[in-house]
Amino acid sequence: MASIPLRIGFIVDGRGVSKYAVDLLRWAQAQEFLAGSHLIIEDPASDDGSSGRLAALAWDLLMRLEQRKLRGSRHADHLRRHAVADLPLPRIGAGSRGASGEPDQAVLQAVREAGLDLLVHCGSGGLHEGWLDAAALGVISLEHGDPRRHRGGPSGFWEVYERSPDTGFSVQQWTRDPQVRRILLRGSFATQAHYLLNQANVCENSLHYLKSVLSHIASTRVVQAQPGVPYCGRLAARPGLRQQARYIGGLAASLLRSKIGSRLLGRQRRWGIAFQRCDWRDLVMAGAHRVTNPAGRFYADPFVISRDGVDYCFVEDFDYRAQRGRISVLELGDTQARFLGSVLDEPFHLSFPFLFEHAGSLFMMPETSENRDIRVYRCVDFPLRWELHRVLMSDVSAVDTMMFRQDGKWWLLTNLAPQPHDDQGAELLIFHADDPFASDWTPHPGNPIYIDPTLARNGGLLAADGRVHRVGQRQGFRQYGAGATIFRIDEITPSRYRETPVARLEPHFGPGLLGTHHMHGNGRVTVFDYKTEEAIR
Numbered sequence: 001m002a003s004i005p006l007r008i009g010f011i012v013d014g015r016g017v018s019k020y021a022v023d024l025l026r027w028a029q030a031q032e033f034l035a036g037s038h039l040i041i042e043d044p045a046s047d048d049g050s051s052g053r054l055a056a057l058a059w060d061l062l063m064r065l066e067q068r069k070l071r072g073s074r075h076a077d078h079l080r081r082h083a084v085a086d087l088p089l090p091r092i093g094a095g096s097r098g099a100s101g102e103p104d105q106a107v108l109q110a111v112r113e114a115g116l117d118l119l120v121h122c123g124s125g126g127l128h129e130g131w132l133d134a135a136a137l138g139v140i141s142l143e144h145g146d147p148r149r150h151r152g153g154p155s156g157f158w159e160v161y162e163r164s165p166d167t168g169f170s171v172q173q174w175t176r177d178p179q180v181r182r183i184l185l186r187g188s189f190a191t192q193a194h195y196l197l198n199q200a201n202v203c204e205n206s207l208h209y210l211k212s213v214l215s216h217i218a219s220t221r222v223v224q225a226q227p228g229v230p231y232c233g234r235l236a237a238r239p240g241l242r243q244q245a246r247y248i249g250g251l252a253a254s255l256l257r258s259k260i261g262s263r264l265l266g267r268q269r270r271w272g273i274a275f276q277r278c279d280w281r282d283l284v285m286a287g288a289h290r291v292t293n294p295a296g297r298f299y300a301d302p303f304v305i306s307r308d309g310v311d312y313c314f315v316e317d318f319d320y321r322a323q324r325g326r327i328s329v330l331e332l333g334d335t336q337a338r339f340l341g342s343v344l345d346e347p348f349h350l351s352f353p354f355l356f357e358h359a360g361s362l363f364m365m366p367e368t369s370e371n372r373d374i375r376v377y378r379c380v381d382f383p384l385r386w387e388l389h390r391v392l393m394s395d396v397s398a399v400d401t402m403m404f405r406q407d408g409k410w411w412l413l414t415n416l417a418p419q420p421h422d423d424q425g426a427e428l429l430i431f432h433a434d435d436p437f438a439s440d441w442t443p444h445p446g447n448p449i450y451i452d453p454t455l456a457r458n459g460g461l462l463a464a465d466g467r468v469h470r471v472g473q474r475q476g477f478r479q480y481g482a483g484a485t486i487f488r489i490d491e492i493t494p495s496r497y498r499e500t501p502v503a504r505l506e507p508h509f510g511p512g513l514l515g516t517h518h519m520h521g522n523g524r525v526t527v528f529d530y531k532t533e534e535a536i537r
Contacts, residue, residue, distance in 0.1 A: 327366055
């Protein structure tokens with residue numbers, strides 16, 4: 001970090017500050033590389049953005065219903081506003097906007113005289129251009145929406161309304177044109193079931209990335225923007241009566257389907273696996289042989305390996321009664337599979353039994369996110385006996401970790417949640433080491449490679465023409481594992497990473513299929529999984 005702290009001013013609303021802004025201010029106060037102070041501006045004039053009074057009244061009712069749905073959850077205080085007097089940082093000044101929206105000139109002058117490096121807009125509404133020159137590096141803000149797809153508000157509503165699989169956010173630098181912002185960082189998270197829950201989720205999860213941007217600016221003294229793209233969508237506003245009615249109808253229909261399926265008919269979503277004796281590039285998913293699930297359980301996340309002419313498939317073996325997965329192994333015949341037994345059963349959930357070989361031994365790196373670590377087991381008597389060999393990372397929320405060797409280095413690809421409640425499948429991170437059991441892994445400078453639940457989460461490794469291919473899961477609207485994309489890894493070095501999509505996997509290969517999110521193969525056999533909805537017995 002820079003030896004001289006970055007001096008930041010936080011612009012907040014005088015009538016109340018969100019819980020997320022308070023979190024940011026308290027974080028800034030605790031950082032040695034930041035020197036924060038805050039100032040206050042008057043709230044912007046209210047504008048309901050609706051088509052009329054009746055629509056505004058309907059929106060107020062909808063908001064009351066939405067808030068009731070948050071009760072009892074960790075987001076119950078999502079809309080809470082904190083008094084300015086309770087904020088932890090010293091105040092530069094307080095003032096009111098003028099008739100044309102310009103800031104109080106005395107406050108503006110005090111900010112300029114304070115010699116601030118950067119302003120962070122934590123308020124609501126727009127910002128007068130008078131603030132843009134008040135600090136050396138300008139003004140940035142955290143916006144809850146991906147400016148490539150949604151501009152306007154209410155934040156988090158239209159993604160639910162349009163059943164978008166993800167909801168975006170961006171850290172932006174303001175310019176003199178109110179329609180133009182420089183994008184410093186963008187990403188997205190899985191869209192949640194209803195409006196305020198979705199808004200709370202993106203507010204909570206995106207705050208980590210604003211902190212990351214501030215840390216980077218503090219160390220470099222540079223505000224670095226990404227290339228812009230044209231925006232061809234509408235400028236969103238508060239929904240009218242017809243749109244609100246459609247939104248409520250959609251929620252009711254979804255809830256009814258869920259109740260009828262899970263409670264009245266005893267149906268649940270269930271994974272299964274299938275295999276075909278071919279290279280993955282020749283696979284015809286509709287012609288693959290499906291493996292029958294055991295009663296009260298399901299198989300998922302298959303990985304295949306051959307020994308002495310026999311093909312073995314290691315799977316997540318999920319037990320509905322225990323609500324926990326273990327790792328089991330099947331022997332694959334020509335058209336059928338035979339259950340050989342459980343190979344790993346821990347007091348925490350296990351899935352995604354990724355396999356790799358090193359120095360003549362076979363190792364497994366299953367998902368153990370419930371235990372908050374990344375661990376490796378060694379096979380001591382194939383295929384049933386395994387023992388814990390090494391814990392690679394501790395106190396991490398990591399899922400679907402994979403590893404391979406290339407150009408003299410071991411590359412570890414994983415999906416980490418930066419904070420306990422974050423979306424585990426939104427970030428793809430890469431690390432490298434000289435040894436697969438190293439205690440220290442070097443993070444890639446491009447981390448996170450993605451912040452996007454439609455492609456970040458791993459779903460298997462494949463090989464073709466000397467190239468490694470990564471399977472990336474694709475989440476749908478309220479739909480885990482809706483599909484997948486196969487990416488060819490074109491370049492992976494300590495400073496660069498490039499991959500190219502080469503195929504999409506969709507659940508179109510059979511009637512009633514709801515998803516597919518995993519594929520693996522060894523040249524002899526290709527295995528994959530699929531999702532259905534059926535009665536569980």
